[in-house]
Amino acid sequence: xxxxxxxxxxxxxxxxxxxxxxxxxxxxxxxxxxxxxxxxxxxxxxxxxxxxxxxxxxxxxxxxxxxxxxxxxxxxxxxxxxxxxxxxxxxxxxxxxxxxxxxxxxxxxxxxxxxxxxxxxxxxxxxxxxxxxxxxxxxxxxxxxxxxxxxxxxxxxxxxxxxxxxxxxxxxxxxxxxxxxxxxxxxxxxxxxxxxxxxxxxxxxxxxxxxxxxxxxxxxxxxxxxxxxxxxxxxxxxxxxxxxxxxxxxxxxxxxxxxxxxxxxxxxxxxxxxxxxxxxxxxxxxxxxxxxxxxxxxxxxxxxxxxxxxxxxxxxxxxxxxxxxxxxxxxxxxxxxxxxxxxxxxxx
Amino acid sequence: xxxxxxxxxxxxxxxxxxxxxxxxxxxxxxxxxxxxxxxxxxxxxxxxxxxxxxxxxxxxxxxxxxxxxxxxxxxxxxxxxxxxxxxxxxxxxxxxxxxxxxxxxxxxxxxxxxxxxxxxxxxxxxxxxxxxxxxxxxxxxxxxxxxxxxxxxxxxxxxxxxxxxxxxxxxxxxxxxxxxxxxxxxxxxxxxxxxxxxxxxxxxxxxxxxxxxxxxxxxxxxxxxxxxxxxxxxxxxxxxxxxxxxxxxxxxxxxxxxxxxxxxxxxxxxxxxxxxxxxxxxxxxxxxxxxxxxxxxxxxxxxxxxxxxxxxxxxxxxxxxxxxxxxx
Numbered sequence: 001x002x003x004x005x006x007x008x009x010x011x012x013x014x015x016x017x018x019x020x021x022x023x024x025x026x027x028x029x030x031x032x033x034x035x036x037x038x039x040x041x042x043x044x045x046x047x048x049x050x051x052x053x054x055x056x057x058x059x060x061x062x063x064x065x066x067x068x069x070x071x072x073x074x075x076x077x078x079x080x081x082x083x084x085x086x087x088x089x090x091x092x093x094x095x096x097x098x099x100x101x102x103x104x105x106x107x108x109x110x111x112x113x114x115x116x117x118x119x120x121x122x123x124x125x126x127x128x129x130x131x132x133x134x135x136x137x138x139x140x141x142x143x144x145x146x147x148x149x150x151x152x153x154x155x156x157x158x159x160x161x162x163x164x165x166x167x168x169x170x171x172x173x174x175x176x177x178x179x180x181x182x183x184x185x186x187x188x189x190x191x192x193x194x195x196x197x198x199x200x201x202x203x204x205x206x207x208x209x210x211x212x213x214x215x216x217x218x219x220x221x222x223x224x225x226x227x228x229x230x231x232x233x234x235x236x237x238x239x240x241x242x243x244x245x246x247x248x249x250x251x252x253x254x255x256x257x258x259x260x261x262x263x264x265x266x267x268x269x270x271x272x273x274x275x276x277x278x279x280x281x282x283x284x285x286x287x288x289x290x291x292x293x294x295x296x297x298x299x300x301x302x303x304x305x306x307x308x309x310x311x312x313x314x315x316x317x318x319x320x321x322x323x324x325x326x327x328x329x330x331x332x333x334x335x336x337x338x339x340x341x342x343x344x345x346x347x348x
Numbered sequence: 349x350x351x352x353x354x355x356x357x358x359x360x361x362x363x364x365x366x367x368x369x370x371x372x373x374x375x376x377x378x379x380x381x382x383x384x385x386x387x388x389x390x391x392x393x394x395x396x397x398x399x400x401x402x403x404x405x406x407x408x409x410x411x412x413x414x415x416x417x418x419x420x421x422x423x424x425x426x427x428x429x430x431x432x433x434x435x436x437x438x439x440x441x442x443x444x445x446x447x448x449x450x451x452x453x454x455x456x457x458x459x460x461x462x463x464x465x466x467x468x469x470x471x472x473x474x475x476x477x478x479x480x481x482x483x484x485x486x487x488x489x490x491x492x493x494x495x496x497x498x499x500x501x502x503x504x505x506x507x508x509x510x511x512x513x514x515x516x517x518x519x520x521x522x523x524x525x526x527x528x529x530x531x532x533x534x535x536x537x538x539x540x541x542x543x544x545x546x547x548x549x550x551x552x553x554x555x556x557x558x559x560x561x562x563x564x565x566x567x568x569x570x571x572x573x574x575x576x577x578x579x580x581x582x583x584x585x586x587x588x589x590x591x592x593x594x595x596x597x598x599x600x601x602x603x604x605x606x607x608x609x610x611x612x613x614x615x616x617x618x619x620x621x622x623x624x625x626x627x628x629x630x631x632x633x634x635x636x637x638x639x640x641x642x643x644x645x646x647x648x649x650x651x652x653x654x655x656x657x658x659x660x661x662x663x664x665x666x667x668x669x670x671x672x673x674x675x676x
Contacts, residue, residue, distance in 0.1 A: 067502070068503055069499070069502035070501055071501075097506070097507065131455075131508045132454075132456065133454050134454055177392065177499075178392075179390075179393070180392055181391055181392040181413045182414070182415045183415070184416055184419070185416050185419050185420040185453060188420070205501070206501055208603070209531035211601055211602055211603060212603075221415075225415050225417070228415075278533055280530070280533055280605075280606070281615055282530075282603075282605070282606035282607055282608050282609075282615060285605050289604075291604045
């Protein structure tokens with residue numbers, strides 16, 4: 001194996017190896033391979049990385065943005081099958097809508113199959129709820145940049161921590177109201193501004209309010225509007241690494257997204273099985289049933305296939321963009337010397 | 349009671365004025381009824397579908413839904429459509445006043461100015477006509493009722509809902525409606541209704557109150573009124589699509605998990621809303637006339653000054669002179 005790039009080495013201490021597939025069992029190569037005279041065992045590195053990750057665990061920070069009542073907290077709870085949202089941390093839904101946008105981050109450690117994930121859910125109550133919502137995305141953009149700044153500060157330190165704590169927002173779920181008509185002006189403005197600094201995944205909330213035709217039409221219209229307005233949501237076209245990525249992501253971008261989801265943390269008995277769902281007088285809506293809604297697609301996308309990529313794009317693209325801008329702004333000087341005073345203010 | 353005494357013309361003591369209500373009824377039927385219903389709410393809350401469902405018609409045949417980018421520059425518009433509906437010889441001239449653009453902008457601070465101006469203008473026009481010389485054919489375009497649509501996706505009233513209702517509750521009868529109710533389970537509906545009623549009370553918002561049934565009405569009617577009052581705000585589902593359910597065709601919405609029937613009282617309050625509107629149309633007009641209009645009129649006359657109705661300007665003194673001439 002050749003020398004590993006510096007950048008990747010720093011990142012790898014907390015990231016799962018690049019391959020998104022399930023861990024590969026070390027296999028003996030076919031005898032046709034002319035360059036190797038026998039089995040060396042290079043491919044076991046994947047297994048080693050996997051074991052290492054399992055020991056260290058990893059961070060994942062997901063932000064939810066949308067008007068109040070669109071089911072953000074419930075959806076996050078459903079995604080991670082745990083009570084990890086603001087709703088479950090003593091927040092009373094009878095509370096008043098805050099007068100300005102607040103940023104509330106709640107962290108939990110969840111474990112599955114020996115893998116530990118430090119999950120942070122960042123909620124943004126107050127977004128889009130006021131009469132005057134001008135610039136209500138600014139506190140959110142500020143928070144995201146502050147996390148990049150924190151990471152940058154750690155990175156340029158002389159005595160660096162072994163594992164830099166990563167509070168950067170890896171994924172921002174933007175909740176679109178299921179009006180059935182089109183996006184709202186606020187949706188456009190938010191996504192225009194924020195798609196440049198963070199991975200945005202638009203979702204259509206409370207999708208049980210639309211019939212199949214209404215859903216298809218609405219999704220088409222939303223996709224068209226996003227395209228016409230030049231909004232690049234995740235997975236961004238320009239970051240497709242190879243043809244395989246492009247084909248897979250094209251299908252997601254052009255057919256599946258935005259995912260029309262329904263969330264629930266209640267279980268009901270359907271056909272002898274216990275399923276997560278919503279009970280109505282005319283039937284039970286099964287959250288994980290693909291004929292009912294696209295929750296399972298969203299979950300697979302965010303957690304089972306693209307989790308690692310979300311982190312990588314955040315680190316390699318968004319963070320790097322921020323870093324380059326910061327270094328340029330300071331005329332090439334290390335930002336640490338200038339930053340110490342300024343940064344104290346913006347620390348959350 | 350002794351109904352026989354009044355129905356038999358041969359009975360001594362029968363004068364016959366008991367027949368008056370019938371005459372009024374016949375005249376009204378000949379004249380027809382006018383009703384103006386204003387519909388306010390963010391776009392996408394199901395307003396147009398509900399109106400079409402209520403009156404079993406298509407008031408918006410060639411509708412173009414604008415995209416978000418178009419909505420950014422738009423201000424609130426007022427669009428009135430009139431339709432003549434006839435049922436069993438009774439004619440209703442229904443005007444539906446739509447307010448597209450309400451609640452869509454990023455900054456909605458000015459979004460109710462246009463609406464309030466419209467309501468006031470109708471009052472102003474009526475006041476002007478009422479004080480005119482020829483009062484034979486006064487057209488009543490005053491808004492008799494405003495359906496205010498509350499989002500079923502929220503946790504209660506939004507700041508905009510509160511501000512708007514407070515701004516118009518002294519000018520028009522407000523009936524709060526929650527459409528797209530099929531997005532809520534029964535428990536969520538109850539919780540939302542209660543929350544909204546609490547907030548309405550908390551902010552001192554005056555919504556339209558159904559009058560209690562008179563003591564001499566029959567039990568069924570009293571019970572119906574009681575049920576209606578207890579269901580406000582109404583959670584409704586609108587649709588004019590016919591779906592096959594349980595062997596018959598019903599108006600509803602077809603989902604993979606079942607069919608929502610518009611006219612099934614166990615599914616939503618559509619029938620209640622329709623009943624309320626129909627049985628209280630008269631009362632809504634009366635309250636508009638006796639309360640809201642009179643409020644406007646006394647305020648207006650106290651203020652005095654010139655009355656501007658579009659390009660027409662009438663001087664109060666001139667009117668008095670005209671009236672004097674008329675009397676002479």
